[in-house]
Amino acid sequence: MWKKAGALVLVGAVICFHVGITPGKAYEYADTPTEIADGIRIPQRVTLLRDTPYYVIPNTGLNKAEGVLSPQTVEVMEAESGWATSGNWWKIRTVMGERWIKTLPDQIEVAPPKTLSLMVETALYENPSEKSGSLAVLSPQNVTVVDAEKDWFRRTGDDYNPKRWIQIHTTWMGDPWIHLRLDQIGAYQDTNQIRYYSNVGYNRTPYIDFQTFPTDGTQTHQFLHELGQFRSLLGSVSQVETTDGLKWTPLSGTPVVPENITIKRNVSSPLYTYPTPYEDAPKLVSSEELHAIEKLSDDQYAGNKEEWYHVKTDQGEGWFNPVYAEPEDAEEEKIRIDLHNQVTMVYRYPNAQLYLNYGQLGPQTVHPLKAWTDPQGVRWYQVDSFVGKGWIELQADEDRVILNDRVSDMQLKGHTSHQGAFYKEQGKYSFGNETVGYEVGDEPFFETSFLARIYNFTISGPDPDGWWTLKNESGYAFQLKPGELGARTFWKGRSVQIVPLTKPPIINSNTAPLLGLTDIRTLLGASTTVSQDNHEILLSTRQYDIENLHLPNSVNGAYLKLSGFLYDENAKEQNAIVQSLRISVLDRDAQESSPKPIYEEASKNFLYNINYWTGLYDVSLQHPVHPGMNHLTVVFKVGERILAEYEWDVKGSDQAQ
Incomplete structure (x- = not known):
């Protein structure tokens, strides 16, 4: 028989019961669909049979266990519905607040429901055996549960819906036993609700094969009166009034609730015969006011803000949904x-x-x-x-x-290449079985020979002066020297500038120098996502396609103007540092008289999203010009990594100041 286990009190992991705490919403996490604990389909209390880790969120991949609960009985707020057959997440109450645990069926015990609704005539037995025959037959009614056979909720073998012995209390025969299938172990609740069904299959009895869902009939586009619901371990069925009489359906339908609002519109509104958009020719009305008398409630659909309104106008009535209509603010x-x-x-x-x-x-x-x-x-x-x-x-x-x-605007398209994920163990970073970096102080350092490989650079060195050279086929190159706080950058063999480093490269006796992560972002234009304590590092790079670049030969006025559209990824992971496109123009004549290049850098203004992961940006740049010939260079960079450089001459007008 099922035996109730006493609650065990833990230091630092005690489960307590607070009055007035509102249960969390079902479907709180998109990948963890849950239901509120009702004591029927979802137990309100679960006994843990072994030490059980607990989590802040129901995802072992995104967070580590916060602690461990010893065997005890816990109060359930909500849970997934597969607890009797597979791994299952439960939200429970603890002294630390709401927490999540995950269990397998053999790791828990669950008491049977306190009451059951018998929906058909049910035989009574003196003992949990059918061999001696039944004592009597009980008519449909609610009964109080006394006990149940051990593992009453577990399925055995391939039997999806096995029979289980449940002991109940009667006033005239003591505590006899009944033999029920899992889909009969449940409770009926009155609902008295009008619901809309776009397509409904129904049966004569509440016991439905939840694997095949056979039906005795179907109806489409029906507003049906739901009298109540029968909820069992295997699922829920609703009792509805149909033109064929009282029937049962496993479909829940959408609740219809009274409403009394006026929807004001400044464009034509489509009115549908039913609350569904799949209608070839909805009726268009030009009425500025739509008077709603009822609506389809979306409470059962988390995150779904669509609402259908049953409206009346001076041009007719129907169902209206602003999602399936022309937007007013276009x-x-x-x-x-x-x-x-x-x-x-x-x-x-x-x-x-x-x-x-x-x-x-x-x-x-x-x-x-x-x-x-x-x-x-x-x-x-x-x-x-x-x-x-x-x-x-x-x-x-x-x-x-x-x-x-x-x-004539330039068109710039960004996309991301991923170099890989690197994990730290005992101060070393690995890529597969290869050690590729080390943590020095609080800064990750990576071998430049490995960086050259994953970023498509060739590496050579050291030269007689101790410099190592990393060169990309695009024309960009840079040089490093162990102990030096500056890196030399080049474009197609021409020296560009000295780039300051945050930490000097570290000498490595086996390979080329090690370069710090901050300087990897700068010299390679790398984007990084770093977890807490530098345990995991993700390296990626933004690449850009440059299209429709037209560089003018002459300028009227005091400024050269370049503009374009940039299509760039706008999704950013937590803890990510992203290096994105920089565009600048420099005057080569001024550069000759200055030890450091002087750039005019383009501004980048967000316009809107092209889709859910790509934004459109307006890029613009102004660079002063003087009368006569101006020798200019436009540079496209990510970090200090040069993607492209174009030299050209621009003639300034006599009006240029």
């Missing part, structure tokens, strides 16, 4: 877009993932009518296509935005 747009992607889908509305007659655009130039930025910051464009007016989303890798008065 702006007129006067740009050109060059679509280079082979397929660009046309959507009925922006950010709705609803195709407009499955229209597709091939590579072409389009002139948007309007533009709109969605709540995530992504820009959408309305175009007049062969399937009608619809909305498109750009592909940052290929599509290009061009302003009508800036057709």
Whole structure:
């Protein structure tokens, strides 16, 4: 029989029960779908049979165990629903606050529910055996549970829905036993709720095979009265009124709740027959006021802010959802877009993932009518296509935005290359089985011979003066010398400048010098993500494609102006230091009289997101020019790593000051 284990008190890991603490929301973590502990499908108390680590969040890959709980009974707030068959996360209450534990079925004991709802006539037995025959039959009713066979909730072998013995209390026969399948061990709760079902399959009984889901019938687009729900260890079923009478369905439907608001609109509104966007021709009304009388509640969908309203207007009634309608704050747009992607889908509305007659655009130039930025910051464009007016989303890798008065703008596309992850053990960093770096003080240092390999440089040295040279086929190179606090940079063999280092390179008897992580960012243009205590280091690099670069031969006025659009990744990991593109112009004549290059650097202003991971930036630069010939160089860098350099001559007008 199941025996209740007493709660064990721990020093530093005591589980206590606080009154008034609100349980956490289900679906708190996207990859950990949970349900509130109701004492039926999710137990409210669980007994741990062995030492169990506890965590701040339900993810062993993102955090380490904060401590260990010894065997004891804990109070559950919410949990995943697979606790009887597989590894399961539980949110529990502790003296430290809310914490998470993960268990396997053989690591826990769970008491049976305190009460059960018998939904059909059920045989009673004197002992937990059917050999002696039943004593009587109990009609459908709620019963109090006294005990259960050991491991009552566990499945054995391939039987998904085994029978288990449960002992109940009666006023006229003592405490007999009943033999129930797992899907019969549950409780019925009244709900009295109107719910919408886009498609509903139903059965005559509440006992449904949750593996195959057979149905006795189906109906579509139904607003059904849900009388109640029966929740068991295997799942939940709802009792609903249909045109065929009372039926049971494993589908929950969407609650419909009363509403009394007025939605004001300044553009036409599509009204749908049912609360679903999959309707070929919704009715368009021009009414400025939509009077809502009810809505579909989205409480069961975490993070889903879509809401359907049943509205009435002077032009008719129907269901309205602002997501599946033209946005009110769309702006007129006067740009050109060059679509280079082979397929660009046309959507009925922006950010709705609803195709407009499955229209597709091939590579072409389009002139948007309007533009709109969605709540995530992504820009959408309305175009007049062969399937009608619809909305498109750009592909940052290929599509290009061009302003009508800036057709000669350069186009710059960024992308990231990943060099690898490096882990520290006993002060050494490894890459596979190879030691590639060391921690010196609090600074990670890496072997430059290894850095040359992963960043596609050749390395040579030392020369007679002790300098090591790392050279990339692009033309960029730099030199290091152990003990020196300056690095020499070069472009196609020409000396550029001396770059100060934060720490001098360290001599290594086996290979080329070791270079500190801060200076790796500078000289290689490396982006880094460093975990706490430098335990893990991720190295990556931003690369850039330079397109449509037009350098003017002459300038009217006092300034040379360069501008363009930069398509760059905007996602940034925690603890990341990102080296991104820098553009500058220098005067070669002024450089000859100055020991250090004097640059005019371009500004970079964020405009909007092209998609969820790429932003569009407006890049602009002004450099003073004088009358006559100006000898200029434009430089593209990431950190101090030179991507490209272009020398050209610009004639300034007589008006240049």
